[in-house]
Amino acid sequence: MKTYTICGSMRFEKEMKDIAYQLETQKGFNIFQCTYTPENHIPSKKELNEIEKSHYKKIDLSDGIYIVNIDYYIGESVKKEIEYAKEHNKEILYHLK
Template identity: 30%
Template sequence: MSDVPVARPRIVCLCGSLRFSREFASERTRLTLDLAIVLAPEATEAPVLDPVLVRALGELHLRRIDLADEVRIVNPGGYIGEATRREIAYANALGKPVTYFHEPSPS
């Protein structure tokens, strides 16, 4: 057990395209050093072709959002894909704060 007291850490769920693996790793490190618990999807080595598994993995990620205090969108260049839009809408419906790696441009 550590002698360093840590209050209940905030839980941050990272969302975004897994093609931005470097940015995900950077945010995970930054948030961890800020003493946050970081939840994020894991990239798989093989492409996931089974549509049932793809849907199940999407639902699993929504459960991460359920656990989070904050949702952080990893969106280099402002890119936000369809799945990430769904996750943002879900977080908003739950009243979770949503922050961005790059602020989206006003539409």
């Protein structure tokens, strides 16, 4: 069973949750998901820094990353995650919708 960290814009939070479910139940992948911010909460810079560190640790522990790029949108953070994954020889899969 391969492990992937799901990466994508938080504007696609709902879709990423649904995709993670499908990948685990239909493809047999183990998925590390994003940290989702509680509703109506604006994270502090410190919280964002901790979330980012946690996300990169998930990538380190994964076989690869699974990019959710709905309508071909990839933001700056995801571009950095792709570069990080490449630098660490991680597999990169794309979900197009």
